[in-house]
Amino acid sequence: MPEPRIVICRYCAQTYEGEPGMQCPNADGGVLVDYGIYQALPGDSFIGRLVAGKYAILAKLGEGGMGSVYRALQQPVSRPVALKVIAPEQAIDAEQRGRFFREARVVSRLSDPAVVTLFDYGEDDDGTLFMVFELVEGELLSDIVQREKVLPVARAVAIVQQVLSALVEAHGAGLVHRDLKPENLMITRDVRGRELVKVLDFGIAKLLDQELDGVHTREGIVLGTPRYMSPEQCQDKGLDGRSDLYALGVMLWEMLAGRPPFDAPTPLDILLAHVRQPAPPLPDTVDAPRAISDAIQRVLEKDPAARFADATAMSEALSAALGDAFAEGSSVHSGARAQGTLPPPRRQPSGDHPPARRSGRGLWAMLLAAVLAGGGVAAWLALRGPATPPAPVTPSAPVKVTMGGALVDAKVVNARALKQALTLAKAGSPDDARLVLQRALETTPDPEALRAAAAAEPSLAPIMAQLKAP
Numbered sequence: 001m002p003e004p005r006i007v008i009c010r011y012c013a014q015t016y017e018g019e020p021g022m023q024c025p026n027a028d029g030g031v032l033v034d035y036g037i038y039q040a041l042p043g044d045s046f047i048g049r050l051v052a053g054k055y056a057i058l059a060k061l062g063e064g065g066m067g068s069v070y071r072a073l074q075q076p077v078s079r080p081v082a083l084k085v086i087a088p089e090q091a092i093d094a095e096q097r098g099r100f101f102r103e104a105r106v107v108s109r110l111s112d113p114a115v116v117t118l119f120d121y122g123e124d125d126d127g128t129l130f131m132v133f134e135l136v137e138g139e140l141l142s143d144i145v146q147r148e149k150v151l152p153v154a155r156a157v158a159i160v161q162q163v164l165s166a167l168v169e170a171h172g173a174g175l176v177h178r179d180l181k182p183e184n185l186m187i188t189r190d191v192r193g194r195e196l197v198k199v200l201d202f203g204i205a206k207l208l209d210q211e212l213d214g215v216h217t218r219e220g221i222v223l224g225t226p227r228y229m230s231p232e233q234c235q236d237k238g239l240d241g242r243s244d245l246y247a248l249g250v251m252l253w254e255m256l257a258g259r260p261p262f263d264a265p266t267p268l269d270i271l272l273a274h275v276r277q278p279a280p281p282l283p284d285t286v287d288a289p290r291a292i293s294d295a296i297q298r299v300l301e302k303d304p305a306a307r308f309a310d311a312t313a314m315s316e317a318l319s320a321a322l323g324d325a326f327a328e329g330s331s332v333h334s335g336a337r338a339q340g341t342l343p344p345p346r347r348q349p350s351g352d353h354p355p356a357r358r359s360g361r362g363l364w365a366m367l368l369a370a371v372l373a374g375g376g377v378a379a380w381l382a383l384r385g386p387a388t389p390p391a392p393v394t395p396s397a398p399v400k401v402t403m404g405g406a407l408v409d410a411k412v413v414n415a416r417a418l419k420q421a422l423t424l425a426k427a428g429s430p431d432d433a434r435l436v437l438q439r440a441l442e443t444t445p446d447p448e449a450l451r452a453a454a455a456a457e458p459s460l461a462p463i464m465a466q467l468k469a470p
Helices: 035-040 094-107 141-148 153-172 241-257 267-276 290-299 311-328 410-426 430-443 447-455 461-466
Strands: 006-009 015-017 032-034 055-064 067-074 079-086 118-123 129-134 185-189 195-199 222-224 368-370 399-401
Touching (some): 032 035, 067 129, 094 118, 094 129, 141 185, 153 195, 153 241, 153 311, 241 290, 410 430, 410 447, 430 461, 447 461
Antiparallel strands (some): 006 015, 118 129, 185 195
């Protein structure tokens, strides 16, 4: 007989024998959770909480680009779900709040099998924003690549094809993911053992029609993960679905070569490589059909216009390349028929690409700062490859950066930070001004110059005095 399971209520700290997810007998609004999980996360106020009166939070799954992700149980049907929450203390503004609901409405309408189903979304009584997704059990593509180093061509293409199917629908709805990466792809299996892909975390997605609902993205803020960001995303230019295709091309290159095509010691260097360096060809050690290599090179073009027009076109090109290889009996596809590849997506985006939009002028954004990991899971990529020694590992978490002509110009960077801090201080927001200065000191190439300039301003001198020198 298994030992009785010990559960606890966070609110009254009373322990019981029972199953997690039941409401506390003391009727204090708490949910009984596993005692071991409670001990491991004593400071997490969401563990053991009932969100929206029906989602009992049992365990933490990870951090997301705009919040945390938890394993929860939907009451009264006892359905396991993944619950993504943005706590009120994160103090998102009206702009971000509007984007949350706008994108949730769009994602909830997506039905492709490769898109994680969004069951519900809303706002709890205390202001907590939440999204409720299907709970997918599987393995992240990043873990598979780290373990297996290199994937067979047919298997790698089959994974990409499923993602392309999801993008056909998402792009057709005007939604760009903006953070496609191995950590945001969950690999699971169907009843016949075939690999199925689930695209996670549209948490920093972007609607192509920025004027919908009158909510706009702030100028100068670029969201994404450096290793997989398109050149236009790195430079804060207008985005459309072809930016997601670029990220997929990077992933396909990595799955075949065992290392990403662009890498460097720092995220900033990686961003610059995407912008300035031509995409390298696949290593000679990769036994891939020429048509596959050509397709990857095309999707990694710096100019979006030189890439495939849309996800359907890219999928058709990959299918044709594999079909030709099968006809020629290429050795790279041993076992490929058993693994199988998917046909091109069945949906075509309606109309042409919406015009890429640049955001208007606005607040200065910090040059480089780590934010919460997208996809619900924080991860670090182990770099591999026999051709070159591995570069120092850099976080694969999303970042927000400001790119452009002032990328490495300390004077311009400092001037922008100083101007914004002065504006905030004079408007009676010293805490915001301090945050701007603090972030700028952490990222500017010349922090001493910024410190001296701020200290010379009467309204900023007291604020700067509170900030310790690094």
